[in-house]
Amino acid sequence: PFQNLGLIVVDEEHDQTYKQEERFRYQARDLALYRAKQAKIPVILGSATPSLETVQRVKDGRATQLHLRNRFSQKPLPTIHLISLLDEPPVGAGTVRTPLSEPVIRAMQETLNRKEQILVFLNRRGFSQFILCQSCGWVKKCSQCSISMTHYHKRAELRCHVCGIKERLPTQCEECHGSEIFGMGSGTESLEEDLKMVLNGAEILRLDRDQVTSQKRLEEVLGDFRELKANILIGTQMLVKGHDFPKVTCVVVISADMLLKWPDFRASERALQTLIQVSGRAGRAELPGHVYLQGYDLEHPVIKILTGELDQASFLEEELELRRMLFYPPFSRFVRYRFEHESEAFCRKTSEQAVIELRKTLTPELESRLMGPSEALLFRAQNRYRYDLYFKAPTAELLFRASRRIKAFAQEVLIDVVVDVDPYNS
Template identity: 45%
Template structure:
């Protein structure tokens, strides 16, 4: 038998494939197979990209593949084409894209046998569904978690069960002996069990039929299901409520589309975009028995309510384990199992954050990107990709529909719809008959000051009075301040000292509950000083306000109110965000204080008032996208009010009440705002009318970083395609120093995407030849400049 050679991609900065001999007697080598290979003095996991009968590498330098992951089906040609495109477009090596896109556990060969072993599952029987709730001791918390998970999902694999209860195997075996569960051992990659009928797009006129809404426990409930549970204990499909005319039009357009069909679903907050996703997905999955769908959300804390909605809608009609999540908050083993479920086709719906866009889905038939405008879809380290843009490219590659949903679409997507490249679908009214958009009022802080009206810790009199009125009526209020911590910094009035980070060119944030000063850029932390380190003055005080300070102030401003804060500090522990949101949904909170975590996607049924603090800062940002982001943020947080029939009101505290952004917000006029912004961008030659890339350099000194960028700019003159590219002067970043590393950037742009890409490709060898900095990276289509 002739020798075969595998060309392998490794997680390495160079855009190169490495040749290895593939031993005889092993399974036939195929592109997409994972292998363990020697690389230098260590071993690495790589991905076979090509198989050849010849190699240009001298025989004495060739080495053998050590191990092949034969149990895992090879990654498809379509998936390899996706990572090749991402590597090419975002100027990275193929291995740098392909290997990090896989779960960490799959890149660890010692874990292959366990990950790819037959799956041991326990399925709940009707007798167990009846007996389990009453058979468990009241104080057996772990036992109850196991039972509740089993009742909810219908079945559990042993690995998931052990994560819930340390003695899950023995417990499940005892339940098996009692006739409550049955055991099944499934070979890895086996096809899922046949599903029932998926709910169709047909509407019902029954006034008692269900709509999906957030219940008092924080989960999404289905009201009025079609009767009792069946004989096998599985839930029957929920009844579907009548769609509005706009929803029906949107669903029909998506369902009836063929080939590549990009849709921009522009729906006001509370207009029922999720219901459109569910109906369209149901129709697609019913039409194609093996079809898979990918649903992207911008943040981890939005996945629980989406997952609950999807599980409720498809309970009993999709195979067990057919809905999985993918995000960085999962444990390594759990993420790997979910990824493998998608890779083998067992998972029919994958719900995840931006990393899920790179998941292997061999039968992908539809993609949904919810809150498509959100900056969180852009990765800010490593491979700096846009998950939204890759989702659109992937849909085009596979000739499938992709739905981009938002109440405030990105200007790039809005312009694509204006050009006719995307089909715009509009939901102009809220879905519930008695739900209307909230009234937006502006509180002029300068006028309040001139009239001598007192404020309390940044809370104006009208806002405090409005919160007290909601408290008396048993309604909830939401106070939005996009700044965590107690105060932005600590200062001395006597000498002007301001607490700064010794490692960064930034102020440290005061965190009063922890009695600490903390840098939000590098993590440096110190105790709060008793006096000014410069002059010894003991009268040092916090400057500005963060969510912790507002939480403290509300306890005094609105006596008797139950105040809850939700931000990155209060939700550090796994599952804490979901628990806090459940408290809000359950009515155990009167006033919710939060950052952008609470501004989007959450269906707060009792919130009738939203107060916005400190929005003016974004009006003076140097970033040309600041206005777009501020308007989207304000529209999204405003949409949390008045979603369940209660009259909603939004109070925005500002010193600039005549600003155009606030007037557009008061009218809920996204269309007018977007059109004016697009015109400004066109006149200023900014994206989406030009294409940009950013070269960043990090050095031990700022001078070294700027010198590197100057040499890089000079190297552009030797590139023919660069004649159509403009390079701006190198400048320091806004936060120049982080972790004692100085940073600078060089912006280049062109009216031709092809010219920009050609320039970047030709520029790379020259950049690699330059020295003098610690690190440099190229970012295509940057969001933060």
């Protein structure tokens, strides 16, 4: 639609939300680069935590890196505090159930006493991650998806975060019919209640997809917090989006090490980006900032970068070398072929046949870059079984050729296949 486009700016270029994961799948950052190449205009990729694709682009001489050595406000970076939950276990194993350690509660109370604000990051919605029968170990799962249902206390319901199905909270176990059913794994809803109990008088807002269902509601929550109508803001990934709150001096990250446990080759990169971004919300104005990282495993290199024990550039070099050895992006074009069908046996058999078909077109070296098929991390969704086949292609041309072969095969055998280039979600 532009008549005289002269520049494209991709702010926070590392953000994974630029990757469209449904229907027409694309990476908006890469489309911006392609559009700029067509128009012969420059692109600015802005980020305090650039993606490894962009880091490698600089190393290859395809981009120029400009460093902003200090914060825009010239204020120092916040002080990082590590709280090992092995040494400081969560408070309130009895009547008050809370994932917070005593040092964190104390720091939050001191912040409130100074009339300053707090951000609490927990990347998990709901009241409990799942409900568990204490007698037999039964966990309530979605009837249509291979995933446990999330407990929402205020609505007294269970909800599947994949298909959206809702059920009333059961009063007894469906297996042994016992009544000792408990919620496990704190979410933002339960954290809000915990904080109200341990921090008397605190005004708390929540920023997650359950509370914020529209752009208007998002602006209302952020506006209320910025206008000091609340002194604590709890949130999920939405908190990381470059918000500027002058009165925020304390940031708490619940279960910081859990960000590193995701079964994804990008897990360390994503965790580093998330922790640096959320930590950067503290102390952006006149008041000094403090960040409290809670967890059981705080010896990971990503955590040590936050504390200054390790150099970020060296870590990224090591990550790139690991990606090079394993032939992952940015040193390949990574594609996932996801086969979906109502019959598990047919889906499995067909995905295995697809590998045989694809191998006919590949050299022995390229055959080694096929992975799978294997059950998808979310094996069943909306009553459809899913098997994944991955291919690490050395060129885009080879990727497209393989994808055409897979799609033609899928049409022949009447199975749905979703082709996702450089997928970000499992």
